[in-house]
Amino acid sequence: MAxxxxxxxxxxxxxxxxxxxxxxxxxxxxxxxxxxxxxxLDLEREKRLGFPEVVYAEGKTMxxxxxxxxxxxxxxxxxxxxxxxxxxxxxxxxxxxxHGIRSGGRAMVIGSSRESSGELGTVGVITAGTSDVPYxxxxxxxxxxxxxxxxxxxxxxxxxxxxPVMSMQKMQGVDVLIVFAGMEGALPTVLASLxxxxxxxxxxxxxxxxxxxxxxxxxxxxxxxxxxITVVNIGNSVGAAAAAIRILRxxxxxxx
Numbered sequence: 001m002a003x004x005x006x007x008x009x010x011x012x013x014x015x016x017x018x019x020x021x022x023x024x025x026x027x028x029x030x031x032x033x034x035x036x037x038x039x040x041l042d043l044e045r046e047k048r049l050g051f052p053e054v055v056y057a058e059g060k061t062m063x064x065x066x067x068x069x070x071x072x073x074x075x076x077x078x079x080x081x082x083x084x085x086x087x088x089x090x091x092x093x094x095x096x097x098x099h100g101i102r103s104g105g106r107a108m109v110i111g112s113s114r115e116s117s118g119e120l121g122t123v124g125v126i127t128a129g130t131s132d133v134p135y136x137x138x139x140x141x142x143x144x145x146x147x148x149x150x151x152x153x154x155x156x157x158x159x160x161x162x163x164p165v166m167s168m169q170k171m172q173g174v175d176v177l178i179v180f181a182g183m184e185g186a187l188p189t190v191l192a193s194l195x196x197x198x199x200x201x202x203x204x205x206x207x208x209x210x211x212x213x214x215x216x217x218x219x220x221x222x223x224x225x226x227x228x229i230t231v232v233n234i235g236n237s238v239g240a241a242a243a244a245i246r247i248l249r250x251x252x253x254x255x256x
Contacts, residue, residue, distance in 0.1 A: 050249050051146070051242045052076075058083040066095060069110060073099060078111035080142065082238050104141030105134040105237070113145075121248040122149040124174035126167050126191065128157030128181035131206040136180050139202075139237040146245055157187055164190045171197075176247045178240045182206025185217025192226035198247050201231045202240045 013019045055072070057065055065088055072079040073096070081092070084106045092108060093101060102109045123143050127136045133154050140150050151174055156167035164187060171177065176198045181187040188201035201224075203217035210216070214234035221231045232239040 049242075051245050052078075052080050054080040054082050054142075054238050056083055057081050057088050058085065060088075062088065062091060066091065069096065073111055076111075078109065078145075080145070081108045081110070082106065082138065084108055102141060102145070105136075105138035107138035107141050107237070109141060109145050120146070120148045120245065121175040121251060122151060122173060123244045123248070124151045124153070124171040124177045124197075126152070126156050126171075126177060126179045126187070127154045128179075128183065128185075128187040129206065130155050132180040132182055132204045135202065135204050135235055135237045136178075139178055139180075139241045142238065142241040143244065146241075148245065148248060157181065157183075158190055165194070167191070168194055171195075175251055176200065176244050178202060178244055180204050180237075181221075182214060182217050185220035188221055188229055188231075189224040189226045192224065192229050199226075199229045200240045200243045200247075201229050202237060203231070203234045205234055 053072075055065070055068055060068070069079050069081065069092065084092070089103070089106075089108065092110065096110050099110050100113050102113065125136050125140055125143075127133050136152070136154065140152065143150050151170055153167035153170045156163045158164060168191065174197065177191060177195070178200045179188040179191055180202045182204040183206060185201075185203050188199055192199045201221040203214045203221055205212075205214040207213065207216060211219070218231070218234055221229065224231075230243055232243065
């Protein structure tokens with residue numbers, strides 16, 4: 001139904017005979033994408049998916065990154081950016097400081113701010129260790145900007161087996177859990193054995209030696225004995241936030 005609402009103006013113009021089929025097709029494409037030589041901006045992704053386009057900064061030239069951010073700000077009033085190198089973060093702060101900037105980990109949101117109303121529901125964000133917190137903060141930033149409430153519990157890993165149980169005491173009333181863990185990545189399995197909540201597991205590149213860049217944690221999460229865990233790729237806090245938003249929207253539709 002979101003796609004139909006986007007198309008309504010074009011379809012009505014076509015039905016009235018104001019535009020032909022070729023022009024209608026061109027206008028529909030323009031609704032979705034604004035193209036330049038090196039990039040295509042997906043302007044209506046949030047309407048289609050319930051989750052906005054997030055600009056992946058790693059590997060982009062500074063000129064392209066600044067151009068993309070400026071055009072998205074002009075079109076949407078708000079830009080979400082992830083995987084920011086430190087130099088790019090500094091340049092964005094300098095260039096767009098007047099627009100309002102919020103940061104978390106290597107993620108940044110530029111543009112109109114919103115109070116986190118919790119209208120979508122509540123996400124519990126848990127980390128196994130303190131080293132996982134920067135990835136969790138990226139996720140928290142995105143969730144709050146999109147209208148979710150967030151409850152957090154950091155450094156709750158299985159090295160102290162009482163800590164996962166303590167972390168769950170802070171999760172009263174949450175709708176979904178996002179769990180960040182490096183090392184052997186056992187925490188999501190432990191938590192999923194304690195609750196019927198949806199669990200999104202995020203392996204982080206935290207550890208040492210063989211498998212210490214997140215590979216061991218990823219394999220553990222994929223081999224979990226607790227059924228039904230959703231696993232995203234190593235360090236993919238954006239994907240975890242998107243998964244949680246999809247779950248929250250589905251829950252909200254069910255309640256209405």
